[in-house]
Amino acid sequence: MADKKKGNAFTNNPLVKAVGTQKIVVLLVIIVLFAFFSIMSSGFRKYPTIVSIFDYSYYISFMAIGVTFCLITGGVDLSIGTGMICYALFGGYLITRQGMPVIVGILGTLLLGLLMGCINGVLVAVLELPPFIATLGTMMVARGFGSIITGGMSVTWPAASSEQGWFRMLFKINKPGLLLPVGFIWVVIFVILMSLFLNKTRPGRYIIAIGSNKEATRLSGVNVVKYQALAYIISGVFAGIAGIAYAAVFSSSIAPGTGAGLELDAIAGAIIGGTSMTGGCGSIFGTLLGVFVMSMLKSGLPYIGLQANWQQIITGLILILAVFIDVIKNRKLA
């Protein structure tokens, strides 16, 4: 992506060139973190723990895949965190309070995500509101709307043991003697599909172009309104998928009014993975790696006995470091 000029032996390596420096670095960080936590804690290096790291990363991964598109256009989508909870509340409400089949709940969750994505798209692309403000607004709307749907009460999707619990098998298979993080297959499929979409299709390339220079893209005859809106619609739908993953992985009840802050985990994942906040560059695969850095930290730090406040400090420092790398990279290019 970035290292066309000169570079050294490392950056000139064909493999590094193909994958991108930052992604290689992030991958190394993941490996180092994993090795470190495994050496420090015997509990961490167990198979069920590793499966749990995967399990708990799905919903952030899906949100992050979606929001990467908004970031690439130079925007942002803050509504995905509270939105994800809101959509899952709606789906759970249909199932538990209205007695509808799970599949209807799943479709409802996705549809509401799609709807919110469309609203964000209209606000940002058509009405030209600043994405930060527009999605800050819809973030609040989603939070309140979730409470209204359920009458302010929390909702629990059907338990794995119940008849309706089959949807949990979409993300994790957990039978005596068989524990598989199948949700990761979905994550990989979507990463591949959305990577191809972003890099190999016309709409994807337009989304990147809008992030590099919206005016130039418009002048070259591209319908920028349409493709900018598309980025937010993608983000909304993926927040819907995240809502389903969340409901499937966690047995906990979903409480209205929560979810604020989860969008930042997803955005941080995308940034660590090499997507630029200023737009025009980014990769879905990088985003997945970035999310795993966050997940590794969140799961690993408690195992080495680090208390809550230190966990936040370390996660914050890693984010700053990642953005710093991005800044240096841009400076070199300029």
Next chain:
Amino acid sequence: MKNKMISALLATAMVASMITVPVLASEGETEAAASVDLSNVEAKEAYHFEIVSKGFQHQYWQAVLKGAQEEADRLGVTMNFVGPNSESDIADQVQMLNSAINAKPAAIGLAALSTDACNDALQQAKDAGIPIVGFDSGVPGAPEGSVVANAATDNYAAGELAAEKTYEVLKDRIAAAEGSVRIGVMGQDATSESIVNRGLGFIDKIAELATADGHTVTVEGNDKYVQDSKVEATDDAKVIIDVAVPSQVTAELSATDCQTLLNKEDTICIYGSNQHSGEAMVTGNENLQKLGSGEDQVLGVTFDSGTVIKEAVKNGTLYGAITQAPVAMGAAVIDLLTMAANGEEVGDVDTGCQWYTADNMEDPEIAQNLYD
């Protein structure tokens, strides 16, 4: 310096709360403190009350509302029961309290989300001559004379009850263990009064019981709990109480905390001090499958109810849980409000709690306090 002062204050408060801890009834309930007689309350007029709750996020609040409504109907008084969207909407709640004061009711019930955000409004209510009855959690820093009574679970005593029930099962296991044993405590946070006291009540009681059996005890993990518990930290203790508090209240982080505890070789028990922690224990256990009542399993004990926790208690994943008595709490609030409006002398009421396991959760007495 500031920390020391705070811990000194807390220690004093704790000693004070110890003195008022009610005697435990044999069947596993803390009995309502008998300082105020709520048995024959009558309303002198058809009063109207404003009640500001913490919202309706948890079914728990529906049960409080039910108890309050029934008692209001019985006494012939009316009420307007409101609450914010979520338990983090502190500013909304203050706004609701202000509206309640402006409505000039005979008295106001308040379950404060923040112990100090309401102080200005409370002063106003006091100036307007409207008595306030706190419920669910107290308002320790309230202007003097504004809050005339509190109806709440004595959370410290509730934590102690959990510890006693847990220790009955653990006693022999601790004695038989060759090395150290670890008892995990999961707290949603280290700031809210109810969560912290439930944790400290449990920690102190376990330590007391284990020490009485001749074991050494230490507390490690979250600084706040380590500092405020009555246990002196020691090396090489037989019983290690390990307190985990997540950096944010999310299902993911609390489930990870639970797994961290489950993965330690010497863990024999985990206690979660509210619904959030209890549900995180169920999630965290799913992949590890270590919770249960068997000799080689980790005993899970928690607080509150809800579909997930009830199911886990029923199928044996969790050994038991403490439930508060929200229906009784709702009724007590109305009683206290009525007495205050009558101009009668009122005081704090412990609305009690109950211990339930798979064996007794169907009893009507307990079932009415278990919500989905």
